[in-house]
């Protein structure tokens with residue numbers, strides 16, 4: 001499942017914080033991922049949720065996801081349809097939360113700069129390649145552990161599969 | 173090859189040589205959670221494992237809403253107690269102990285050379301005792317409960333050296349606010365921070381904890397202070413397990429180094445609504461405050477209460493003043509030293525140890541337009557329960573002085 005993604009790019013700026021990605025007021029109200037998805041980027045781009053399509057790609061500047069450690073900020077974006085995020089840089093906990101939610105987060109400043117809002121972009125995870133109208137950019141493929149987590153659609157599924165698998169299936 | 177402290181620790185854990193940037197799957201020595209343990213237990217159950225893999229490594233400390241201010245919090249606590257029973261978790265601290273980070277340190281879980289994770293961003297605190305300790309998400313805690321390990325990217329290390337002599341009226345809180353004002357809230361993003369230099373050597377453990385606690389506000393994965401005789405003295409008699417200290421090698425590769433001469437740092441304030449919105453107390457002087465808060469995992473220790481008592485002795489406060497010792501141990505010590513009586517005589521309210529108003533849960537929530545001057549570590553909009561209120565951060569000395577005058581005041585005025 002973690003092969004290739006193609007979709008429209010949604011481009012935003014620097015220092016996008018978790019409060020505008022998923023407002024704090026919903027953290028103890030919206031418990032299901034599908035419910036969370038309805039509020040993704042609500043305070044940043046109110047038009048996003050209505051228009052985003054399954055398979056689209058989010059592109060941002062530096063320090064994407066700064067602020068709170070809330071996992072919902074990654075989960076909401078994923079369930080809204082976004083398959084991969086490309087940014088100049090990520091806040092540490094957001095990066096982890098994205099991977100753990102099964103959504104690749106790729107730090108690649110030249111690609112993040114080259115992609116324009118609305119561009120058709122293809123990301124090939126196995127090859128480590130991003131194809132944009134302005135050219136092809138490569139990134140080092142993820143280490144095996146991270147690929148395995150993404151492959152399973154997130155950390156919890158990954159661990160679930162592991163504990164359900166017969167003995168000797170290898171450690172995390 | 174020369175390695176940093178965190179590279180060494182992660183290499184030891186991984187059983188192979190690793191350097192910054194690599195990803196490893198390793199076993200934390202302890203995993204801390206608090207009132208969010210109920211939510212984590214739900215995720216844990218979804219994984220489909222019956223029993224926690226290493227219950228002896230699990231530490232749960234109830235502190236965020238204690239005692240329960242509403243029915244939902246009470247139900248939350250009850251669920252956690254049941255789960256603790258079912259799972260046979262030994263290291264459980266109920267609502268009558270104190271703030272998680274203080275209790276964790278006092279009970280001897282924070283130890284040199286250990287890898288510690290917790291579902292709280294200020295888990296960085298334990299690095300003051302020479303551990304690698306990082307905040308993680310709730311699902312990640314559930315994962316560690318289930319299989320005992322977790323993936324980590326080995327971080328690069330930023331070296332922050334403190335040199336010079338501590339001037340009068342200055343505290344480690346002012347130093348932390350000054351550093352964050354300079355390097356900003358993403359200044360150490362993804363990185364480990366190693367605090368070193370002669371000035372750190374002179375700080376006692378209580379003061380060092382402030383630096384590593386505030387490392388979270390620099391974006392750091394963890395903050396570390398090389399353990400010395402003060403560290404070993406502190407953990408002696410508390411250590412829950414054996415430990416072996418680790419240090420960065422001579423010649424290890426750091427991604428950056430910053431030096432601060434603390435003799436030039438002035439009492440500092442973080443203005444609303446970010447921790448890196450720095451100014452000096454002098455510059456903020458005169459700002460009217462409605463409430464003063466001395467406590468939290470940053471500044472609720474005995475030395476902080478002593479600093480406040482020094483100023484409040486024989487005076488009356490103008491602002492509503494909340495004093496929260498970080499643990500019941502500290503409360504008892506403050507009682508013996510006579511500080512509690514000084515606070516009550518001054519008209520302050522001494523609250524039970526816990527997080528209380530720090531996250532706006534209860535015990536001193538603000539109204540729109542109000543201003544609190546607090547010794548906590550965060551001043552984000554809405555943090556203390558009201559989006560239209562303002563929070564300034566400062567040292568216990570500055571906050572106590574300001575409580576007396578009702579406006580932000582330099583502590584020198586009373587010392």
Ligand code: SF4
Nearest residue numbers: 271468469527530531
């Ligand atoms: S005192 Fe405040 S910052 Fe510290 S653990 Fe509690 S809520 Fe978090």
